[in-house]
Amino acid sequence: MTVAGLDNDKAAAGAKPDAGGDSRSPARRAFDRFMRNKSAVAGLIIIGLMTVTSIFVPILSPKDIQTVSWEYVLSPPSLETGYWFGTDVNGRDLFVRTFYAGRISLAIGLLATAIAFMIGVIYGSISGYFGGALDSFMMRVCDVLYALPTLFFIIILVTVLGAKNIFIVFMCIGAVEWLTMARIVRGQTLSVKQKEYVEAAKAIGLPTSKILARYIVPNVTSAVIVYVTLLIPVNILIESYLSFLGLGVQEPLTSWGLLISQGSVEMENAPWLLFFPALFLTVTLFAFNFIGDGLRDALDPKDR
């Protein structure tokens, strides 16, 4: 009992070149194209591993994020001591801390993107569907907000809202990053609302809210999938910038940006404190970008 397109092994094994007279569905073809893109699949595996390890790190490791050992302060990475990534100024295990930081960084990246996605889709589909004066007003609002620099805007929001906790951080990032999403969705909505099935839905007297929820939104979200995937690393990066500047995640919690900021202070004595968090952050950003590029090529193969 496998649904076409969900069975990874079969798809990879059965992948054949795109040719005329291909009987596979468009979704299946896109999926096969994606699975043949080695860097995209590698990205997917890396993100998968990173996520699973980050989620289960409290179970996997006996040491806590705050476990301090005074015998090993600024101890370099070594297999003998059991501190694979070394320790920081307070003798805390960097290996454990890097994965705990990964939890926060990944979570903020995903949640901020989810918020941006929700606002963007709702805003864009309403603007596109109703059109007219409402549409031009809503788009002018977008234009004005576009003129505000993203990082500046987020910094203002974060400081104005005061409390520097994770919730505020991802809400602020999400609240700023939806503009492009709204524009893409609006463009798609303009074409989807001309379709016969929308006409039919109107004809049988479905209320507008239901038309939007059932016919417009599901049909426009596919257009933003690539953008959403590429927004995740952007948001992870923004969170890191904020934490690096001391405006994001605060101790005792930690994120990759915060670890890098602490590492860059100690980089003369303990370069590993900069190296490992930076490596993890970079690999994650790479992986998400590869997945996004792979998705784009898979969904729109004309550039290949």
Place this chain on the structure above:
Amino acid sequence: MCFMAAKCGAVSSNALFHLKGRDAGRVMLKLIARRLMVAIPTVFIIIVLSFLIIKMAPGGPFDAEAEIDPEILANLERAYYLDRPIWEQFWRYFTNLLQGDFGQSFIFRDRSVADIIIQGFPVSAQIGLWAIFIGAFGGIALGIIAALRKNSFVDYGVMTVAMTGIAVPTFVTAPTMALVFGLYLGLLPISGWGGGALPNMILPIAALALPKIGVIARITRGGMLEVLRANYVRTARSKGLRESIVIWRHTLRAGLTPVVSYLGPAIAGVMTGSVVIEQIFGLPGIGRSFVEGAVNRDYPVVMGITILYATLIIIMNLIVDLSYRLLDPRVEMSK
């Protein structure tokens, strides 16, 4: 990118290309006027918005560790007109703004916001303009090479470098470069402005330029590939033109339009300073003033820099819009 192409693709007969002399000038003036009619209200709205957002903020600039005598607090608030109704505060701020007075810093009592901007802006602008200049040249060159050798070893190499430039954040590259070139090799100073000495500028500029090279290389490659597929390029080739002429005369102008639209806002972006780069290298630019202002709740500084930045972006977008029409005559003039 595809949205860009769709915009360029809107072929119009009423193009600057076909207009001569005075006509073209008049169309251009009309266009500038129309854009300004949108741009000026936008700036105004941003001023209002940033004013309101900051007024809504909990906690005031005089929230100190120690309790301030209520009478003194009242005097302080009166001195900064904080006891007046909000619309009056805004009007006072706005009319002063029009005269170039951005107000007084709450934290540095002896400095006006205009002073802070005047001192910091040259630093930020110098670093930023150099970075974007290097980024544009490097990126365009790499992008063209990659596009011409599409799907070759060279293409993959360039795109990998570009991807690295984009994916590795500046707050990783900057300390790393400082570590290698400053501490290990001892070639360059790792911090401070040094009155604008060249050695002090190299590392910040390099750190800021790297991601720009990456982004611009990718945009250039995409734009060039799009154009190289165009029918008129095929025509040019089929009538036996040399490849160099096809590239330089036929492809480049249209292929680089997406780069132009990226460069406008990017120039505004780097000119107002990379917040992080200035922090890492201890540069006295306005990016650092902004972060310090945000941390200290120094509202006038934060607002002043935000307004400056937004205005710059809007001006840059205007310039991009106009140069777009010069580069690509198909773009509708009357729109």
